[in-house]
Amino acid sequence: MHEFSVISSIVDLIKDEMGKHDNLNCVKEVVLEVGELTFLGREALQFGFKALTESSSKINSDGLKIVLVAASVKCKQCQYEGPMKLDNTEEYHVSIPIFACPSCDGAIDVVKGKECVVRNLVLDLEDD
Numbered sequence: 001m002h003e004f005s006v007i008s009s010i011v012d013l014i015k016d017e018m019g020k021h022d023n024l025n026c027v028k029e030v031v032l033e034v035g036e037l038t039f040l041g042r043e044a045l046q047f048g049f050k051a052l053t054e055s056s057s058k059i060n061s062d063g064l065k066i067v068l069v070a071a072s073v074k075c076k077q078c079q080y081e082g083p084m085k086l087d088n089t090e091e092y093h094v095s096i097p098i099f100a101c102p103s104c105d106g107a108i109d110v111v112k113g114k115e116c117v118v119r120n121l122v123l124d125l126e127d128d
């Protein structure tokens, strides 16, 4: 399961960050930005996060918040910049992004939508 390996590296990252705070009570909330083009399932990410953090008293296993980042592209030919063109297939009930410029069909660069990053960690720190 792809999501599990992704979320496990995220949890490692959180643990690294936790190590930097001596007065940490717990991690209350983790805000994760997930790009539309990563095709990572939110439920699978939540499930993986829960499974990996349940045994830890320092991480709230219900604290994962996933923010979906819409894809955005830039055309190499006509300066178009914006959302991707979607192919809505009735058959599969999904929208498949098309990797070509919506205005001139030229080659595009993806500027947003491929990321999977921790945007924010809400820490509960002991104040002394």
Ligand SMILES: [Zn+2]
Pocket: 075, 076, 077, 078, 079, 080, 101, 102, 103, 104, 105, 106
């Ligand atoms: Zn174009």
